[in-house]
Amino acid sequence: MRRLFARLRPRSLGLRARITIAFALGALLLSAILASTTFALTRANTLNQRESAALSRVYVNASTVKIRIGSTSATDIQDTLLPSLQLPNGARPVLHAQGKWFSLTAQIGENSIPPSLRALVDSGHPGRMTFTLQNKPALAVGIPLPSANAEYFELVDLSDLQSTLDSLGFSLLGAAVITTAAGGVLGWWASRRTLRPLADVSQAAEAIAGGRLDTRLEATLDPDLGVLASSFNDMAAALQERIERDARFASDVSHELRSPLMTLAAAVDVLETRRDELGERSQAALDLLAGEVVRFRQLVEDLLEMSRYDAGAVRLELDDIRLAEFVMQAVSVSSNGDSVPVELDSELAGVVVQADKRRLARVVANLLDNARKYGDGPVTVALQRVEDGVQIVVEDEGPGIPEEERDVVFERFARGGVAGRRGSGEGVGLGLALVAEHVRLHGGRVWVEDRADGHPGARFVVELPVLRS
Amino acid sequence: MSTRILTVEDDERIRTAVKMALEDEGWVVEEAETGEQALEAFQRHPSDVVLIDIMLPGVDGFEVCRSVRRTSDVPIVMVTARADTHDVVAGLEAGADDYLTKPFAPKELSARIRALMRRARKPDPATTTMRFGDLEIIPDAGVVRRGGTELHLTKTEFRLLCELASSPGRVFSREVLLERVWGYGYFGDGRLVDVHVRRLRTKIEADPANPRHVLTVRGLGYKLQG
Numbered sequence: 001m002r003r004l005f006a007r008l009r010p011r012s013l014g015l016r017a018r019i020t021i022a023f024a025l026g027a028l029l030l031s032a033i034l035a036s037t038t039f040a041l042t043r044a045n046t047l048n049q050r051e052s053a054a055l056s057r058v059y060v061n062a063s064t065v066k067i068r069i070g071s072t073s074a075t076d077i078q079d080t081l082l083p084s085l086q087l088p089n090g091a092r093p094v095l096h097a098q099g100k101w102f103s104l105t106a107q108i109g110e111n112s113i114p115p116s117l118r119a120l121v122d123s124g125h126p127g128r129m130t131f132t133l134q135n136k137p138a139l140a141v142g143i144p145l146p147s148a149n150a151e152y153f154e155l156v157d158l159s160d161l162q163s164t165l166d167s168l169g170f171s172l173l174g175a176a177v178i179t180t181a182a183g184g185v186l187g188w189w190a191s192r193r194t195l196r197p198l199a200d201v202s203q204a205a206e207a208i209a210g211g212r213l214d215t216r217l218e219a220t221l222d223p224d225l226g227v228l229a230s231s232f233n234d235m236a237a238a239l240q241e242r243i244e245r246d247a248r249f250a251s252d253v254s255h256e257l258r259s260p261l262m263t264l265a266a267a268v269d270v271l272e273t274r275r276d277e278l279g280e281r282s283q284a285a286l287d288l289l290a291g292e293v294v295r296f297r298q299l300v301e302d303l304l305e306m307s308r309y310d311a312g313a314v315r316l317e318l319d320d321i322r323l324a325e326f327v328m329q330a331v332s333v334s335s336n337g338d339s340v341p342v343e344l345d346s347e348l349a350g351v352v353v354q355a356d357k358r359r360l361a362r363v364v365a366n367l368l369d370n371a372r373k374y375g376d377g378p379v380t381v382a383l384q385r386v387e388d389g390v391q392i393v394v395e396d397e398g399p400g401i402p403e404e405e406r407d408v409v410f411e412r413f414a415r416g417g418v419a420g421r422r423g424s425g426e427g428v429g430l431g432l433a434l435v436a437e438h439v440r441l442h443g444g445r446v447w448v449e450d451r452a453d454g455h456p457g458a459r460f461v462v463e464l465p466v467l468r469s
Numbered sequence: 470m471s472t473r474i475l476t477v478e479d480d481e482r483i484r485t486a487v488k489m490a491l492e493d494e495g496w497v498v499e500e501a502e503t504g505e506q507a508l509e510a511f512q513r514h515p516s517d518v519v520l521i522d523i524m525l526p527g528v529d530g531f532e533v534c535r536s537v538r539r540t541s542d543v544p545i546v547m548v549t550a551r552a553d554t555h556d557v558v559a560g561l562e563a564g565a566d567d568y569l570t571k572p573f574a575p576k577e578l579s580a581r582i583r584a585l586m587r588r589a590r591k592p593d594p595a596t597t598t599m600r601f602g603d604l605e606i607i608p609d610a611g612v613v614r615r616g617g618t619e620l621h622l623t624k625t626e627f628r629l630l631c632e633l634a635s636s637p638g639r640v641f642s643r644e645v646l647l648e649r650v651w652g653y654g655y656f657g658d659g660r661l662v663d664v665h666v667r668r669l670r671t672k673i674e675a676d677p678a679n680p681r682h683v684l685t686v687r688g689l690g691y692k693l694q695g
Contacts, residue, residue, distance in 0.1 A: 255550070258550075258571045258572045259480050259482075259483060259571070259572075260482075261572040262480075262483045262486070262487075262571055262572040262573070263480075263482040263483050263485075263486045264486075265486075265572055265573070265574050265575065266483070266486030266487045266489065266490045266575045267486045267489070267490075269490045269493070269574065269575040269576060270486065270489045270490050270493060273490075273493045297572055297574075300572070304551070308551075317659075317660070319659060320688050326655075329654075329655040329656070330656075333654065333655070333656065357656060357659070358552065358656065358658070361656050
């Protein structure tokens with residue numbers, strides 16, 4: 001059954017539309033019942049009144065006929081007796097006396113009387129019935145007058161009553177339509193009221209997903225909604241605590257690693273000073289150790305920086321920086337001898353950006369590092385002025401990065417499938433993730449695309465806002 | 470006599486390893502585990518360079534820094550946990566000449582120490598005394614007087630002043646000053662210059678808030694005016 005309902009329920013309709021429709025249908029049902037009851041009662045009532053009024057009048061007319069018919073000629077019956085009867089608008093007398101039929105108009109005569117009524121009256125009983133006369137509702141009353149050997153009939157046009165009932169029905173239909181519409185509007189309004197807390201919840205959930213972990217729902221006095229709000233807030237608090245604990249853990253671990261690293265670095269230094277006293281194998285081992293200590297230091301530094309970002313504790317030390325000079329310096333510092341050409345237009349010499357020198361230098365260094373590890377070395381570093389900023393472009397001649405991995409490479413400890421296949425064993429680790437964080441905090445963007453000249457290779461672009469040029 | 474270095478560090482392993490590395494540079498290293506020990510050792514026998522870890526139990530590194538500064542112009546290198554905190558500025562304002570963040574390579578430390586122990590550059594061998602208004606600088610003797618009264622500058626402050634004095638009126642960028650005074654390349658921390666200029670002003674300016682000698686040129690650097 002439930003499944004049937006589920007299948008019947010249109011999937012495209014939202015909760016709000018469904019509530020509205022339910023309200024409208026409810027209002028329709030209610031107003032239909034009310035209207036039809038009202039109509040039926042009113043109709044019966046009005047008909048009764050008309051009938052009893054007609055009956056008493058017909059009896060009066062019948063007794064008039066009964067008294068006067070004995071001494072009246074057929075002509076007098078037609079010209080005097082019938083017109084003297086009490087006849088309101090729409091009442092037509094038909095008299096059967098002296099073996100003849102009398103009526104006031106030619107259209108109404110013995111044939112107008114329903115045969116069953118005639119048969120009833122013929123057998124000596126008075127009767128009445130409603131029927132259709134010339135396509136109009138009508139009441140027929142028949143009274144036998146045995147003492148005068150006559151039968152008196154009266155046909156009463158009920159079409160005025162019908163039009164009253166019609167207009168009543170029309171009004172009731174109108175009322176039902178209005179009620180249904182009002183029900184729909186009420187449903188729409190009520191559903192909005194009802195769903196508002198849900199909208200709040202969805203907004204709060206979005207805010208949390210967007211990183212504002214301290215977002216909470218307002219406490220409410222409504223006992224029904226209070227449960228939702230408090231369980232939502234509990235969930236958010238648990239989530240926040242967990243994320244913060246994870247972040248703190250990463251930060252604590254990195255902090256704890258610094259002291260042993262410090263000792264390691266100093267001890268390796270001491271050994272390196274005595275390198276000549278060591279055997280060949282020991283020297284090789286020392287080289288491995290020294291290399292790993294450097295990598296380890298970088299990793300711990302990156303982890304600490306990342307956990308600062310996670311804790312939202314990064315404050316940029318902003319300086320006005322001449323970007324062209326800065327990038328050339330950064331490239332020469334981080335390329336250890338193997339020089340990479342920096343391409344720039346002369347108009348870029350005066351471009352000044354606001355940046356944290358240390359962090360922006362890391363951006364350049366990490367991009368070059370990435371090109372060395374995964375792109376067979378950086379081919380060019382270029383500076384370009386674009387409409388609302390300046391771009392630092394690093395191109396390499398590696399295999400490039402397939403479209404579907406272009407966002408992933410900026411995630412932590414991501415290794416592109418391409419990079420992984422190359423089996424260098426050195427992950428980018430946090431390098432590109434930090435690039436993304438640094439650039440974002442500087443109000444810029446970073447992305448990777450195909451090389452502009454069509455050669456295979458990746459093209460990393462950092463776009464920064466310009467302070468002045 | 471060889472250079473004596475006092476290292477203040479509460480982690481014994483780090484202390485030992487750093488001591489060995491510094492001794493390999495030919496320096497004599499004296500160790501202190503706490504701030505109190507350090508101050509006591511320094512009073513007993515002042516060293517040529519002091520290396521202070523800011524995070525010390527008891528008397529913290531800032532306090533050790535200030536106490537040493539009260540009696541001495543010896544170069545002080547402090548070790549901080551992070552480069553981007555207020556710790557760096559606070560340490561420099563407490564009197565440190567330079568800083569390193571943990572974990573650092575001992576080679577960086579010895580490079581820092583060597584840079585701080587360099588003598589002030591003589592602006593011109595022929596010049597023995599330079600005058601800028603009420604200010605009088607005698608590079609050879611390491612003496613600065615204002616209105617005849619001798620001022621106590623640290624070695625680094627004095628070198629900074631001499632550097633600015635070598636071309637009066639010329640604007641020195643922070644990068645240039647970092648390189649000439651501290652031996653850093655382009656990527657040195659500009660706050661070193663800013664805090665030292667501030668410290669220098671409190672000593673040589675009559676009104677440090679409205680300096681007349683060491684002027685800031687917005688967005689460019691600093692210059693010395695007569």
